[in-house]
Amino acid sequence: MAGPVRAQENSRAVPDQAADEAADGAAIVVTGVRGARPRTVADSPVPIDVIGPQELQATGRTGLKDILGNIIPSLTMPALGGGGTSSAAKPISIRGLSGDYVLILVNGRRRHTTSLINNLSRVSGGSTPVDIDLLPTNAVGRVEVLRDGAAAQYGSDAISGVINFILDTSPEGGAFTTTAGSTYEKGGELFQQALSYGTRLGADGGFIRFAAEAKYHDRADPSGAIVADSVDLYPRLADGSRDPREATIDRNRAGNYGRTNRDYIVNTSYNAELPISEQTTLYSFSTLSHRDVKDGRGQFNANNVNSLPELYPNGFLAKRRIWETDFQATAGLRTALWGLDVDVSSSYGQDHVKLGAVDTLNPSLGPSSKTSFFMGKQISALWVNNADFSRTFDIGLAEPLTLAFGVEHRRERFQNKAGEPDSYRDGGYVIPRGTTPFQLQFGGQRPAASLVSFTGTTPADAFVLTRNNIAAYVDVGANVTPSWYVGLAGRVEHYSDSSGDTVSGKFSTRYEILPGWAIRGGVNTGFRAASLAQQGFSTSQNTGLVINGDFVTQLVKFLAPNDPIAGFFGAKPLKPEKSLNFTAGTTFESGGFRLTVDGYQIRIDDRIVKTEILNSAEAKAILASPAVTAILAQRGVPGISSAQFFINGVDTRTRGVDVVAEYSLRSAALGDFRFSAAYSYNRTKILNVAANPANLTNTILFGRQARSDLTSATPRDKLVLNGEWTAGPVKTGLRVTRFGHYTEAGASQTSTADDRTFSPKWVTDLDISVQVNRAVNLAVGANNLFDVYPDPIGVIQANTGLGKYGLFAPFGLTGGFYYARVGVTF
Numbered sequence: 001m002a003g004p005v006r007a008q009e010n011s012r013a014v015p016d017q018a019a020d021e022a023a024d025g026a027a028i029v030v031t032g033v034r035g036a037r038p039r040t041v042a043d044s045p046v047p048i049d050v051i052g053p054q055e056l057q058a059t060g061r062t063g064l065k066d067i068l069g070n071i072i073p074s075l076t077m078p079a080l081g082g083g084g085t086s087s088a089a090k091p092i093s094i095r096g097l098s099g100d101y102v103l104i105l106v107n108g109r110r111r112h113t114t115s116l117i118n119n120l121s122r123v124s125g126g127s128t129p130v131d132i133d134l135l136p137t138n139a140v141g142r143v144e145v146l147r148d149g150a151a152a153q154y155g156s157d158a159i160s161g162v163i164n165f166i167l168d169t170s171p172e173g174g175a176f177t178t179t180a181g182s183t184y185e186k187g188g189e190l191f192q193q194a195l196s197y198g199t200r201l202g203a204d205g206g207f208i209r210f211a212a213e214a215k216y217h218d219r220a221d222p223s224g225a226i227v228a229d230s231v232d233l234y235p236r237l238a239d240g241s242r243d244p245r246e247a248t249i250d251r252n253r254a255g256n257y258g259r260t261n262r263d264y265i266v267n268t269s270y271n272a273e274l275p276i277s278e279q280t281t282l283y284s285f286s287t288l289s290h291r292d293v294k295d296g297r298g299q300f301n302a303n304n305v306n307s308l309p310e311l312y313p314n315g316f317l318a319k320r321r322i323w324e325t326d327f328q329a330t331a332g333l334r335t336a337l338w339g340l341d342v343d344v345s346s347s348y349g350q351d352h353v354k355l356g357a358v359d360t361l362n363p364s365l366g367p368s369s370k371t372s373f374f375m376g377k378q379i380s381a382l383w384v385n386n387a388d389f390s391r392t393f394d395i396g397l398a399e400p401l402t403l404a405f406g407v408e409h410r411r412e413r414f415q416n417k418a419g420e421p422d423s424y425r426d427g428g429y430v431i432p433r434g435t436t437p438f439q440l441q442f443g444g445q446r447p448a449a450s451l452v453s454f455t456g457t458t459p460a461d462a463f464v465l466t467r468n469n470i471a472a473y474v475d476v477g478a479n480v481t482p483s484w485y486v487g488l489a490g491r492v493e494h495y496s497d498s499s500g501d502t503v504s505g506k507f508s509t510r511y512e513i514l515p516g517w518a519i520r521g522g523v524n525t526g527f528r529a530a531s532l533a534q535q536g537f538s539t540s541q542n543t544g545l546v547i548n549g550d551f552v553t554q555l556v557k558f559l560a561p562n563d564p565i566a567g568f569f570g571a572k573p574l575k576p577e578k579s580l581n582f583t584a585g586t587t588f589e590s591g592g593f594r595l596t597v598d599g600y601q602i603r604i605d606d607r608i609v610k611t612e613i614l615n616s617a618e619a620k621a622i623l624a625s626p627a628v629t630a631i632l633a634q635r636g637v638p639g640i641s642s643a644q645f646f647i648n649g650v651d652t653r654t655r656g657v658d659v660v661a662e663y664s665l666r667s668a669a670l671g672d673f674r675f676s677a678a679y680s681y682n683r684t685k686i687l688n689v690a691a692n693p694a695n696l697t698n699t700i701l702f703g704r705q706a707r708s709d710l711t712s713a714t715p716r717d718k719l720v721l722n723g724e725w726t727a728g729p730v731k732t733g734l735r736v737t738r739f740g741h742y743t744e745a746g747a748s749q750t751s752t753a754d755d756r757t758f759s760p761k762w763v764t765d766l767d768i769s770v771q772v773n774r775a776v777n778l779a780v781g782a783n784n785l786f787d788v789y790p791d792p793i794g795v796i797q798a799n800t801g802l803g804k805y806g807l808f809a810p811f812g813l814t815g816g817f818y819y820a821r822v823g824v825t826f
Contacts, residue, residue, distance in 0.1 A: 073680035091124035099129030112349030115380035139211035151526030171207035181819025188220025225254035298453030310367035321356035363447030376457030414532035423456025521584035656682030671727030708745035
C-alpha cells in the first residue's frame with residue numbers, strides 16, 4: 001500500500017488517507033483539478049480513473065503499456081503496428097487517437113518522448129509518444145487517468161487526456177517479486193525480477209524509495225505460419241526440378257510475425273522528499289532505463305534476388321538491433337511565500353537510441369557484404385522548468401475560491417545521426433550469369449541497394465533540431481453553491497519554431513442533483529505542436545505492400561516537411577493541431593456502488609498524418625507514379641520509386657462514450673467481493689482532407705488505406721468485466737475483455753479484395769494468489785486463458801506464411817500466456 005502522495009503539478013499535498021481511500025475505491029485525485037477540498041473519482045468535475053499498485057500487478061503483465069491496455073477500455077495496441085522501430089516502441093491508441101494526443105506526467109511533471117519515431121507504423125503512424133514501458137512498474141504508487149482534454153492546464157499533447165504516474169512514497173520496507181511465464185506452445189518466454197526498498201530521511205517525514213526491475217522477453221511465433229510444401233523456398237535446379245532441401249527446411253518462415261522481439265529491459269528509479277522546515281520540502285525523483293532489442297524484420301528465402309547464396313544459402317531473417325538508454329531527473333522545492341503555496345522545479349530527460357542490423361546484408365555490395373551494421377543514432381531530449389503558485393480566497397461562496405497560476409519553460413532537442421556507409425550505399429553489384437540455380441534465375445540482375453528490410457541513416461538525412469517554449473497559465477475553481485462546482489482555466493504558449501503562438505481555454509462544471517447523484521461536463525480547446533522528429537525526420541526505406549496476395553517491396557524516400565522536394569509535392573512546415581472538446585456525463589454513488597457515464601466529442605483540425613506512399617490513383621500502376629518518380633530523379637534522388645512525408649492533412653471528429661461501474665461487497669462468511677465493468681465506444685470520422693497539389697492530380701496524397709487506418713484499424717468498442725474475490729489468504733481475480741471489430745485495409749486504392757474485417761473476440765485473464773504468511777505471496781495466472789486468436793484470414797504471403805491473423809489484433813497473435821509469480825516483502 002502506497003503512502004501519502006504529493007502532486008507536484010497541483011502545488012499541494014494530498015492528505016495521508018489517500019492510499020487507504022484508493023484501496024476502498026474512493027481515491028483522492030490530484031490530476032486535472034486544483035482546489036483546497038480533496039476530490040474523489042465520483043465528485044471530480046472531469047472523468048478520471050485511479051489504478052492502484054495491486055491492480056497493476058494482478059494483471060499478470062509486466063510492461064505498463066500492456067498493463068494499462070488490459071485495464072483501460074479506451075486504450076488499445078496493435079499486435080504489429082508496422083515495421084521500423086514500431087516493434088520496440090509499440091504505438092498505442094487512446095479513444096481512437098494515437099498516443100501523441102495523451103500527455104504523460106510522472107509525479108505531475110511532463111515526461112520526455114521517445115526518439116523512436118513510428119514512421120512505418122500504420123496504426124498511430126508517425127507518432128512519437130512517451131514510452132511508458134521505460135518506467136519501472138514496481139515504482140508506481142498509483143496511476144491517474146484523466147479522460148478529458150487538458151491543454152489549458154498542462155499544454156501540448158493533452159488533447160485526449162492525461163496519464164499521471166504517481167511514484168510510490170512508502171517510507172519504509174521493501175518488496176521483491178519474480179515472475180516467469182510463456183505462451184502455451186509458441187515460445188515467448190518471460191522472466192522478470194523486481195525489487196523496491198524505502199528508508200526514511202531525516203526526522204520529519206522525509207523518505208527515499210528505490211525501485212529496479214529487469215526483464216527478459218523472448219520472441220514468439222503464431223501458429224499457422226507454415227509455408228505450404230508446394231511453395232518453392234529455393235531456386236529450381238537447372239533441369240527444372242525442385243531443390244532436395246525443400247523436404248528438410250523448416251517451413252515456419254514467418255520470423256517477423258507474431259511477437260517479433262527479443263527484449264532485455266532494465267528499469268530503475270528513486271523518489272525522495274526531505275522536509276527542511278515546517279513549510280518547505282525538497283523533493284527529487286528520477287528514472288534510468290536500458291533496453292536491448294533484437295527484432296525480426298524481414299524473411300528472405302533462398303530464391304529471393306537479395307539472398308546471395310555465398311552468405312545465406314538457405315535464406316535469412318534480417319534482424320534490427322536497438323540499444324536504448326533513457327533517463328529523467330527532476331528536482332524541486334515546495335514552500336509558502338507571500339501567502340502563496342509555491343512549487344518550483346526543473347526536470348531533464350533524454351532518450352538515446354543506437355540502431356543496428358544483424359543477420360542481414362547489403363546485397364548491392366555482393367558476397368563481400370558485411371552481415372552486421374551500424375545504422376545511426378536518434379536522440380530526443382527535453383528540459384522543463386516550472387514555477388507554480390496557488391492560494392485560496394474567501395469571497396463568500398460555498399467554499400473558498402482557489403486561484404492557481406504559473407509559468408513553464410521547455411527546451412526540446414532531437415538529433416538524427418548518420419550510420420556507416422555500408423548501411424545505405426549502392427555498391428552496384430550485378431549477379432553474374434552462370435550455371436548455379438541462383439545464377440540461372442537471377443543472373444544479370446542488380447539486387448536492392450542498401451540493407452534489405454531497412455536502411456541506415458545517410459548524412460543527407462542526419463539533422464539536429466531544437467526549439468524553446470514559454471507558457472503561462474491560470475486556473476480558477478470553486479463551489480459556487482454547496483452543490484455546484486465551476487472551474488475555468490486558460491493557457492498561452494509561444495514556440496520558437498513554426499508552431500508559433502497558441503491559446504487554450506477550459507470550462508468545467510459539476511452539479512449534484514441529489515446526494516450521490518450529479519451531472520458534470522465541460523468544453524475545452526487544445527492543441528498539439530508537431531514533434532521535432534516529425535518536423536525533421538527523413539530516410540530511405542524499403543517498404544512492403546500486399547497487392548492481390550503478393551508481397552512487393554519498393555524503395556521509398558521519406559521526406560522532411562520542410563524539404564524543398566517535399567514542398568514540390570505539397571508539403572509545408574507543420575503547424576499545431578487544434579482541438580475542440582465537449583464532454584457531458586453523470587455520476588452516481590451509493591454504498592459500495594459507483595457509476596460514471598461520460599460522452600465526449602473531440603474535433604481536431606489540421607491533424608498531422610503521413611501521406612500515402614505517393615502512388616498513382618490507377619490500380620494497375622499502384623507501385624509507381626511516373627510523375628513522382630520523375631520529380632525525384634530530376635531533383636537528385638534517383639532510384640527511388642516514390643515518396644512520403646508528414647502533412648497537416650485532415651480534420652477529424654471523434655465521438656464516444658465511457659461507462660464505468662463498480663460495486664464492493666463484504667461478507668463475513670464468504671469474504672470480500674469487488675466487481676467492475678468498464679465500456680468504451682468511439683468512432684472517428686474524417687471531415688476534410690487536404691487537396692492534392694496541382695502538379696500531382698493523378699497521385700493519391702491520403703488515400704483509401706490511410707483513411708481506413710485512421711478510422712477503422714482499432715476496435716470500435718471495448719468492454720472490460722472484472723471480478724475480485726478475497727477469502728482469507730486467497731485472492732482470485734477474473735477479467736473478461738471483449739474487443740470489438742476492426743478492419744485492416746489492403747493497399748489498393750480501388751479494390752477491397754485485400755481488406756479484412758475481424759469479428760469481436762472475448763479474452764479471459766485469471767490471477768490466483770495466496771498469502772502464505774506476512775512476507776510471502778504466491779500466484780499463478782493466465783493472460784488469454786482460453787488461447788483465443790483473431791479470425792484466420794488465410795495466408796496472404798505464400799512464401800513466408802505471414803499474415804494468417806492479420807497485423808492489428810489488440811490482444812496479440814500468439815494465444816494464451818501462462819505465468820507464476822512469487823512476492824516477498826521485508
